[in-house]
Amino acid sequence: MSNAKKKFLGIMFDCCQVYARIYPNAAGTHYEGRCPRCRRTLKVRIGGEGTGQRFFRAQ
Numbered sequence: 001m002s003n004a005k006k007k008f009l010g011i012m013f014d015c016c017q018v019y020a021r022i023y024p025n026a027a028g029t030h031y032e033g034r035c036p037r038c039r040r041t042l043k044v045r046i047g048g049e050g051t052g053q054r055f056f057r058a059q
């Protein structure tokens with residue numbers, strides 16, 4: 001069990017003005033995470049349209 005990838009997306013959650021990291025889901029199709037304050041879920045497609053960037057702003 002040592003094949004864990006250190007892949008993540010840095011997210012600035014505009015809803016609460018807080019920074020957090022989200023990680024790929026099991027299927028590896030999306031980054032999934034939630035705002036640490038309001039628990040809002042966020043899903044970002046991996047390799048999809050316009051999100052090749054490492055830092056992302058959630059509005």
Ligand SMILES: [Zn+2]
Pocket residue numbers: 013015016017035036037038039040
């Ligand atoms: Zn929030």
